[in-house]
Amino acid sequence: MHTPLPLTDSQHAMWLLDTISGRGELFNVAECLEFKGKISASWLQQSLQHVWQASDTLACRFIRSDDYTPQLLANDTVPDIISQELASDPEDVLTFAQNFAKPHLATPFDLSKDALIKLFLLRAPEQDYLLIVAHHLLLDGYGFGLFSQSLNRCYNALSKGKPLPKLRFTQQQQLLDLHNSEPFLAKQKQAKETLNQWLDEVPEVNSYSASKADVAEPNKRLTATFEQSIWHTIQSAAQVTSTTSSEILLAAIAASLVAQHQQYHVTLGLVMMNRQAVPELSCPCVQSNVLPLPLALTPNTDLSTAATLINSQIKALKKVQSYRVESLKRDRQKQGKSLSIIGPTVNLLPFANAPKYGSVETISHILSAGTTDDIMLQIHLLADKPATVDFDCNVARYDDTDTQNIQARIFSAAKIWASQPKLMLSEVAEILRQKYL
Template sequence: MPDDRDRLPLTASQTVVWLAQQADPENPIHAAAEYLDIQGPADLRLLQIALRQAVEDTDAFRVRFEIDADGPWQVVGQMRDWPLPVVDLRTALDPLPEALAQMEADLRRTTDLTRDLPFNFTVFVLADDRSLLYVRAHHIVMDGFGFGLFLQRVAEVYTALEQGQDCPPSGLGSLRELIEDDLRYRNSEQFARDHEYWMEQLSPLPAITTLAGKSAPTAHSFLRNSGQVPAPVVDQLRDLARRARCSLPTVAMAALALYLQRTTGAHDLVLELVVAGRKGPVARSVPGMVTNAPPLRIEMDPAMTTGELLRHTAARARGVMQHQRYPSCLLAHDLGIADAGIVTEPPAINIMGYTPNLHFGQHPVKLHNLSNGAVEDLTINVYDRSDGSLRIDFNANPSLYGAAENAEHHSNFMDLLHAFATADPEEPVAGLGLQPSSAATIFSCARA
């Protein structure tokens, strides 16, 4: 048994994942996964060394979870041995679909958090000059920001070794530092100010509006529709954001709120805004799981202009970002939602603006997302990439949305973005996009 001094509590975000996994132990949905498309002849020996070094440097990948009378806890141990399978598909008729099928099969495997490794890596060799590195981690140990830190470390070590240099020192912080930083926050004046902010913003809490018309438990998989916004439209959206003195992500948030309002008829809307939950140098240097999903409340006035909607959304989003560390699970208890047994989740929007620019030596790497973890209702991932491109994914809970329904929502939202692209900030927002639905889909989160 480890010394009590080695025991670390779970972060609030980890606790949420732990409880969800314990409620449905066979559910494989609590995994994040990417694959890296290495466009060049990768040195597989150096890649294996780089991966092992990065895992050694990442405390979160070396934790062991235990549970006792005090609840779950974790301890960082020595790196356990693990294989790096290499699947040679160079002679396959169509190697990419075969590789993707094997990745999907791995994502359907469950993880025993008290026994299994919380990660898996596999290399798929598609050609002499193209390989895919598949990386999967249980969400209890890694969020999107942490994944980016880990992959940057892999690329850094690989590049140094390929150039004949010594392995560079790691700039990654320890998991203990991350948890101690979180505990300091919990006992700080900022924590109290954040609590006060959220009580002011959400008391009384408006009804939760969804597109589904019902609630359902977390499914074991999710549906995805993905689309690229054409470059000229992206340029127009960025110009609209500039004229309205906001950002492109703000335009996406406002568009989602407007789509929800037009589809349901509700005017006081709550979205979940997925945030990194990291402030300060410690939190931004440690791979781990601290992501948060606080509420973004947008009040839609039918008479407001497009510019007013964007400015209102920007102001509310700034408030969320300033108070983003306050755990949304605590907020649910503060508002009495959890005590009331209400499980309905609003649509979530996740702005993916921190995709790392990776190179393995001289070889450029394209990063492709496979899963961000559980999808409670509908999650819209907005990839605002450094190259100026914009991709929109609609991930849906298949217990709530059919494939055709999710595809229709995705298509309608993309059309609405096109309408925003040519919008005049001074014109009424009522002239944009879809017409209101006659039937609103609203779940009340207020106590009777």
């Protein structure tokens, strides 16, 4: 008999968003694992069973309450992987996977009754494809990786005739104990003070749209990849400025906002993994956070200065990532201050090795990382390959032309500044204004 347990702050925040919005489908996430060959469906199902039953933050339901204090109740029922035959292998795997996932992403889970994940094994003549649709409560970006790695470990053990591995997932009570400990609460209190102090020093926060329209339907995505030659220039600029390619891209995003608003203090939103303690690293459930990244730039800022500032601010942000953005907004509301605390949200997705299932290589495709009420830039850093950026937009605030202009502006800013790193920000912004605004 399982005992119901309270939720963590992150789980409760996500549960509230789902419940109050009445639009649970907006919090569905999806990935597709493309197998470069054929795999065993039975081994995959056995692997899922082992992974699922090893974590009560996976094998669970969320019991609804009238006072908005839900509880997590473990449920060992393992979801079946639904197998479906395909007549032919898709020519464009990403487009095929997105189209297949679309109706499932549009269907909300019942948090109190459903296993919050659906898995489809799509079997084509030459390759297999595993499509995973889950609620954000169950898996965030890091959690997807942890879940996939565990599934892979189990599958490979079975393929070699070895015993299934012991999976050391952090359980819900362990996570609660950590989050209720004095050191954690003290760190959270300090984070609260620091973040509020930062925001007190920030002027008006701007994004690419002034609209406050709520999300009415799933975000629309525009995907763009840097040309190889431009990416080489960006990488060279990162070496010259002793920074990283991701910091160059963040500087370009900031420059595009300066060009639009002619305000040199830029505040981005940055997705934080929010796993600072060992127990948090072994738990797949939602823990990620989005926090303000304030950048006090000036007209005379060059690329090296901008990238170095971004690096410094990200390091500072990592120390305060345990304080939830929802709590931060409540703080601002109580103080009668603006709830607009972040501009465009950026998610830096580092390169990860694609594991083999037996002898079969894989490629992972992120189909949906959840819903944003404004715009989110998912930056895929692909080792030595050019970065790809997904622009996920609230269609109530941005039409296709808007998104294309934003993409062109950011890519142009990266190209201009990386090729001429001594240019001042005011000069880069003026070039962008003349060309795009």
